[in-house]
Amino acid sequence: GVGYAMLTTPVYETKVYFSSPTIEDIEELNINNITRVENKTQYDPEFVYNIFLHNLQSRELRRKFFKQEGLLSVLTDGHSTFVENDIFEKKFNEVLVLKENGGKKDKILSFNYLRFEGKDAIRIADLTNNFFNMVMKDTRDQLIKEVITLKYNQIKDIEKERDALLKKMNDENKAKRIKEMEKEIDYLQKELKHIERLKTQNQ
Numbered sequence: 169g170v171g172y173a174m175l176t177t178p179v180y181e182t183k184v185y186f187s188s189p190t191i192e193d194i195e196e197l198n199i200n201n202i203t204r205v206e207n208k209t210q211y212d213p214e215f216v217y218n219i220f221l222h223n224l225q226s227r228e229l230r231r232k233f234f235k236q237e238g239l240l241s242v243l244t245d246g247h248s249t250f251v252e253n254d255i256f257e258k259k260f261n262e263v264l265v266l267k268e269n270g271g272k273k274d275k276i277l278s279f280n281y282l283r284f285e286g287k288d289a290i291r292i293a294d295l296t297n298n299f300f301n302m303v304m305k306d307t308r309d310q311l312i313k314e315v316i317t318l319k320y321n322q323i324k325d326i327e328k329e330r331d332a333l334l335k336k337m338n339d340e341n342k343a344k345r346i347k348e349m350e351k352e353i354d355y356l357q358k359e360l361k362h363i364e365r366l367k368t369q370n371q
Contacts, residue, residue, distance in 0.1 A: 178290040179324045186219040187279040196366055197311055220307045224266050224282065229306060232298050234260055242291070258338065264299065313368045319360040326353050 190213060197211045223229055233242070240252050243259050263285040282300055286292035330349045333342050 179286050179287060180292060181283060181284055182289070183294045184282045185279060186281070186295050186300075186302050190215045196363075197315055202359075214306075216311065219311070220304065221266065221280065221302045223307050226303075227265075229260065229303055230264070230299075231256060233302055236302075237295060237298065238263075242286070249250075291369075308366070312363060315363050316360065316367065319356055319363065323353055323356045323360065326356070 194211055194213060197216070226370050234256050239260055240255055243255050243263075265283045266280060267283060268280050275351075282296055284292045284296040284299075286295075328351055330346055330353070333346055333349075
């Protein structure tokens with residue numbers, strides 16, 4: 169939720185509170201290859217949450233948001249004499265802050281909040297939500313891309329192994345193994361198509 173309170177006139181503060189996702193929240197990332205357990209993709213909530221927290225502090229994403237929202241003008245009241253990089257480094261990163269409350273030994277039990285300060289309460293509430301949602305989408309895109317790359321590489325590895333066996337196949341056991349590998353490749357390709365659909369839906 170978002171709340172704001174007046175600090176010293178006319179500066180306001182907004183906060184977005186959030187905590188770690190549940191296993192159900194990240195279920196779409198855990199598409200498992202049932203035939204090769206050692207290679208299955210398995211993301212846990214703490215791992216995903218740590219990536220999200222890291223991205224909230226990413227200089228690249230913050231600069232993208234800074235430019236996207238035209239915050240140079242907002243943070244300088246429209247004056248054009250300020251150097252953009254100085255405002256980004258010394259002002260923007262000081263008013264948009266990530267904080268943690270409780271559960272320091274276990275992030276799953278803790279909650280965090282994103283705080284933003286400014287003169288227009290409604291505007292900074294919108295900006296705080298916009299930044300939070302942008303980073304959440306970027307994190308999801310990042311993780312989905314990782315799963316796609318992993319599945320693609322698994323398929324290629326199995327295809328190489330299958331092709332190598334085909335060249336020297338001379339007994340029934342190898343023929344049986346190749347048939348199993350073909351089924352495994354088919355399964356992985358279905359997983360890959362599924363996660364690629366998720367990527368498209370997130371755009």
